[in-house]
Amino acid sequence: MGSSILKKLIISYIWLAAFFIYQKSGQPWLAGLVFDPVINLFFSLVPILWLFSVSSKTNTILAVLFLTGTAFSSIFHNDLLAEKFAILTYCFLVASVLQQIKLLFNPKA
Amino acid sequence: MIKLTIINQLLLELAKLPVLIISFISVGYFIIINLLNLLLPEMTEKNIVFNIESSDLNKLVILLIFLNALTIFFFIKFKKVKLISVLSLNKKEIIIYGLTSYCLVSFIRQNLSLFVFLKDILSTILFFLIFFLLPQLVNFYSNFRLDYLGMILIKIRNDIKQIELRSINWRGLFIDFVKFIFKKLPYLIIPIFFTVVGLFFLRLIFAKINVYLLHQSFLHKQFLITRIRPKETIIAETVILDGYNFGFKENEFFQLKTSKGSVSGIKDWNNNKVEFVVPLDLPEGKNELWLERTKTASSQSALMKTNKVDLTILSRWDFYPQQKDYQYPPSFLDYFRITVKKLKRIIFFNWGVIQLCGKLINC
Structure with missing residues (x-):
């Protein structure tokens, strides 16, 4: 169990580094580059969320936490941070919904 | 076949530690810079010192791949570590390893000055090499056990205790010691080399952090x-x-x-x-x-x-209707033009959301 989590953490660590390194490549191989910081943050997080695929409940709790962060950042006029919190809320909600859909089709999983 | 003594094992385990520390610190440093750049975009300004140059990063990436590959090679050669087959991995891991290899190859590829065709062949070979190396790397680090190091140290201490001091031939011991040093020198070089490289990286990182903090405090006052x-x-x-x-x-x-x-x-x-x-x-x-x-x-x-x-x-008239679009009686072309402009308007003002949805669908 512990080793499995450590393994996933190492994979996430390597993936994050590789993703940011990819952002530095001038002419990427076969595909294009995305320069929008919010989309970059989203794409760097998607595989990690997918790899860990924690329970739907955990994801919903995290989404609510980030939503609160978004609200507070908006109240205190920190739009930049609010934007980032909003995208994280979205990420976790999507992950939670996808897991619920997966459970609908495959209740044993 | 080379027989491993306890000291050899300890040296090999110690050799693993500096590589792990160097890789962890330098990769962590790079991730933190980029996360800060995402969260605080003012850091991507032209004069920012924290922005690593592409050529420096390329050297760092190649050095890290080389160091890790070298250490894994030593372990495979001396400890007969089992290679991880790509087929034994699960679907998620295969996809993430594939994406990671693609990202790394894309970056290394930009510095290859070859014909496009040769570049593609070399990139494909590199892709598969990194794809093969990544599971070994993850396995190598996830099996790192500090308690194993402790176990070996206890074993060595027990062995030393068993030696009776009276029966020691000091001259013979000295010769044995010199022989031992010459014999073990190749093993000693590995930890020494990695420690020196590690110290160099640490100095570099602290120097950069200091310059960055000064620069940030300067920016916040401007x-x-x-x-x-x-x-x-x-x-x-x-x-x-x-x-x-x-x-x-x-x-x-x-x-x-x-x-x-x-x-x-x-x-x-x-x-x-x-x-x-x-x-x-x-x-x-x-x-x-x-x-x-x-x-x-x-x-x-x-x-x-x-x-x-x-x-x-x-x-403005690329997105909003003009006077001439509202002729009486309106023709089909007028309706079409107004609809196209409306669509363009929706796409233009919601471009961020549309881009995100498009990428999600493609994913």
Whole structure:
């Protein structure tokens, strides 16, 4: 169990580094580059969320936490941070919904 | 076949530690820089010191791959570590390893000066090499056990205790010691080499952090625009400027300027943000914007200016219907033109959301 989590953490660590390194490549191989910081943050997080695929409940709790962060950042006029919190809320909600859909089709999983 | 003594095992385990520390620190350093760049975009400004040059990063990536590959090779050779087959991995891991290899190859590829065809062949070979190396790397680090090191140390201590001091031939021991040093020198070189490289990296990282902190504190004290949102718009739309020390509009000298004069339609002005409506007289194309304010609330105080940022103004009639689109009786072409403009408008003002959805579908 512990080793499995450590393994996933190492994979996430390597993936994050590789993703940011990819952002530095001038002419990427076969595909294009995305320069929008919010989309970059989203794409760097998607595989990690997918790899860990924690329970739907955990994801919903995290989404609510980030939503609160978004609200507070908006109240205190920190739009930049609010934007980032909003995208994280979205990420976790999507992950939670996808897991619920997966459970609908495959209740044993 | 080489037989491993306890000391050899210990040296090999110790050799693993510096590589792990070097890789962890340098990769962590790079991830933190990029995460900060994402969360605090002002760091991506031109003069930012924390922004690693592409060529430096390339050297770092190649060095890390080389160090890790070398260590894994040593372990496979001396300890007969089992290789991880790609087929034994689960679907998720295979996809993430594939994406990671692709990202790394894309980056290394840019510095290969070869013909496109040769470049593609080499990139494909590199892709499969990294794809094969990644599971070994993850396995190598996830099996790292500090308690194993402790176990070996206890074993060595017990062995030493068993030696009876009286029966020791000191001359023979000295010769044995010299022999041992020469025999073990290749093993000793590995930890020494990695420790020196590790120290070099640590010094480099601390020097960079100091320079960065100084630069950031300098930036926060400046009257500076860090970002304009959006960079492209049409007249009569709202635009936001982010930055530092804008102050709170205290007198008539706090102004937003363009090359065509000052902007009057300011909706909000606070210390870090200025929100304004693009004036109708701003010409289409690239326009320079900057802020001006007095140093203190007094109107007699010295005038300060920010850096200039570019705002591109597009034609309003590309997105909104013109008078000629509303002819009577309206033709099919008129309806079509109005619909196309409406669609263009929706896409233009919601471009971020559409881009995100498109990428999600492609994913």
